[in-house]
Amino acid sequence: MSLGEFDIIRRFFATRASRSDVQLGIGDDAAVLNPRTDRKLVLAMDTIGEGVHFLKNTSGYDVGFRALAVNLSDLAAMGAEPSWMSLSLSLPTANAAWLEDFARGLFDLADRYDVQLIGGDTVRGPMVITVQVGGWVECDRWLTRSGAQPGDNVYVTGTLGDASAGLRTLRDRINSTEASFLQQRFLRPEPRIAAGRALRTIASAAMDVSDGLLADAAKLCEASQYGITVDVDALPLSRELRASFDEGDRIAHALSGGDDYELLFTVSVDREQQLASGSVAGVPVTRIGVIESAPGLRCQRGGQPYSPRSTGYDHFAHN
Amino acid sequence: MSLGEFDIIRRFFATRASRSDVQLGIGDDAAVLNPRTDRKLVLAMDTIGEGVHFLKNTSGYDVGFRALAVNLSDLAAMGAEPSWMSLSLSLPTANAAWLEDFARGLFDLADRYDVQLIGGDTVRGPMVITVQVGGWVECDRWLTRSGAQPGDNVYVTGTLGDASAGLRTLRDRINSTEASFLQQRFLRPEPRIAAGRALRTIASAAMDVSDGLLADAAKLCEASQYGITVDVDALPLSRELRASFDEGDRIAHALSGGDDYELLFTVSVDREQQLASGSVAGVPVTRIGVIESAPGLRCQRGGQPYSPRSTGYDHFAHN
Numbered sequence A, B: 001m002s003l004g005e006f007d008i009i010r011r012f013f014a015t016r017a018s019r020s021d022v023q024l025g026i027g028d029d030a031a032v033l034n035p036r037t038d039r040k041l042v043l044a045m046d047t048i049g050e051g052v053h054f055l056k057n058t059s060g061y062d063v064g065f066r067a068l069a070v071n072l073s074d075l076a077a078m079g080a081e082p083s084w085m086s087l088s089l090s091l092p093t094a095n096a097a098w099l100e101d102f103a104r105g106l107f108d109l110a111d112r113y114d115v116q117l118i119g120g121d122t123v124r125g126p127m128v129i130t131v132q133v134g135g136w137v138e139c140d141r142w143l144t145r146s147g148a149q150p151g152d153n154v155y156v157t158g159t160l161g162d163a164s165a166g167l168r169t170l171r172d173r174i175n176s177t178e179a180s181f182l183q184q185r186f187l188r189p190e191p192r193i194a195a196g197r198a199l200r201t202i203a204s205a206a207m208d209v210s211d212g213l214l215a216d217a218a219k220l221c222e223a224s225q226y227g228i229t230v231d232v233d234a235l236p237l238s239r240e241l242r243a244s245f246d247e248g249d250r251i252a253h254a255l256s257g258g259d260d261y262e263l264l265f266t267v268s269v270d271r272e273q274q275l276a277s278g279s280v281a282g283v284p285v286t287r288i289g290v291i292e293s294a295p296g297l298r299c300q301r302g303g304q305p306y307s308p309r310s311t312g313y314d315h316f317a318h319n
Helices: A005-013 A060-078 A096-112 A162-171 A177-187 A193-199 A213-224 A239-244 A247-256 A269-275 B005-013 B060-076 B096-112 B162-171 B177-187 B193-199 B213-224 B239-244 B247-256 B269-275
Strands: A022-024 A031-033 A039-049 A081-091 A116-124 A128-138 A153-157 A205-209 A227-231 A262-267 A283-292 A296-301 A304-306 B022-024 B031-033 B039-049 B081-091 B116-124 B128-138 B153-157 B205-209 B227-231 B262-267 B283-292 B296-301
Touching: A005 A096, A005 A116, A031 A081, A031 A116, A039 A060, A039 B081, A039 B128, A060 A081, A060 A096, A060 A128, A060 A177, A060 A193, A060 A205, A081 A096, A081 A193, A081 B039, A081 B128, A096 A116, A128 B039, A128 B081, A128 B128, A153 A269, A162 A177, A162 A239, A162 A247, A177 A239, A193 A262, A193 A283, A205 A213, A213 A227, A213 A247, A213 A262, A213 A283, A213 A296, A239 A247, A262 A269, B005 B096, B005 B116, B031 B081, B031 B116, B039 B060, B060 B081, B060 B096, B060 B128, B060 B177, B060 B193, B060 B205, B081 B096, B081 B193, B096 B116, B153 B269, B162 B177, B162 B239, B162 B247, B177 B239, B193 B262, B193 B283, B205 B213, B213 B227, B213 B247, B213 B262, B213 B283, B213 B296, B239 B247, B262 B269
Parallel strands: A039 B116, A081 A116, A116 B039, A227 A296, B081 B116, B227 B296
Antiparallel strands: A022 A031, A031 B039, A039 A128, A039 B031, A081 A128, A153 A262, A153 A283, A205 A262, A227 A283, A296 A304, B022 B031, B039 B128, B081 B128, B153 B262, B153 B283, B205 B262, B227 B283
């Protein structure tokens, strides 16, 4: 089935709910937005490609969901509230059923956060999808990677390693209740928007875990110009991950797997009582390490130095 | 040559000149910007792919230049002033020489308009490049496609058909002074930012000509819910196009060629004296038609109805 470019836009991506900060949405040369005078503007852009970020047989729904989720995760890591998105869709063919499914996945997530599609581009080409998401954060404080201080404790939301383990079970065509949970964690990452909003006034530094805990923790250290020690025994692992993989594999997934889209953040000792409940905005948080003066990334198990199998995920390093 | 993703970002795309409206640029999970209280925010996003928007052997410089130029053209069509960009780069390999050349082309154009790179994504994949550009426009008036009224005259900036003719001569490997001019018009489209800014208070409707005059004029009509008659005899054609193609071909390039990135705009009769000099912000403008109550797109030559060979460019329709 072949559809014209403009038919595609009209049929599947016509504007739905309209926001007061969107003056002119989809359909013109550009969108016009009303800046909020009491907020800073936050913008993120992420790209996903077939065979690199998702498997070739992934459903349109899951691709659409993921394309937005990974972007919302970046806004969560800034403590920002999402507001609108632009979508660039490069597709080899204009398949109506796939597009309908894609749009459903995209908008199911978008509607949950009142994110309006304001424009973008559709072109013929290999399957590569870019979403640019915009939102707002209070002027007095937002989260960055660079605010950590020695002595700050290091936390993560949720559990680590599920998504990467889920990808493994997808590739190995494993069917089980546990595998199904892990696969969902890979296919439909849950952006931690509410946690990010709550952490805005709690965390000293934050980022999302997309390339794997160790790779991302190293970036946080570098931005803060300090070091970190990760306590491997403390890593929060799901029951499903524990049930499906032996200890070596689950630690490898949790440390280096990528695609978790949890938040990694640091908290100064004097703010720690704000995490006393063990959760933020309903999401469990776990202390997994500490920021130290000595630069670099270190792991320990049972109080002893520990060398992980590998570090993180780098698209180009896989060449 | 293979480079890590983060080395790429650091080596070629590190932030240069910083703008006062950019609070936090490249290097974190998202960028943080300072909204202007006296302006509306304008956002556009365009994607270009190898073999669809540029030929396979196009230099990195020309790809980088084009990726931004087509986006700036959208801002020009809104009468907006560009400010920053995000870049998504999907590339099969991380070739340092190509990337350096790409960055040079991108930044040569960006620096001309004081556009700051604030973030984006680099992934391994087929060559697909998306740029998202942001800028500002005065709160009282900006340009859209939908403001035209019956009786308004229709104008274009510059000349039409050069880019598409240039692509033809590139494909046919023609070397001549004229071909070189036409090829430059294809390879380095000049966004009409200054003209767009000046037209903000002159034009009743505007858009950029990217898919070909007829295809884009049809969109402008549809947005305004009126019709248009294009006077084919009036089309502004460059000396180089006239010298290189016979009458039938040059009219076809001018009407349907695409990639012109000139501005198509309408002006009410009472504002026409503002175009008396025949130029806007130093760019020649030519009257090519009139808006009419009867919907639809019509062409005429010598006062008689004229049927063009084909209409415009639609990526997916080429399948």
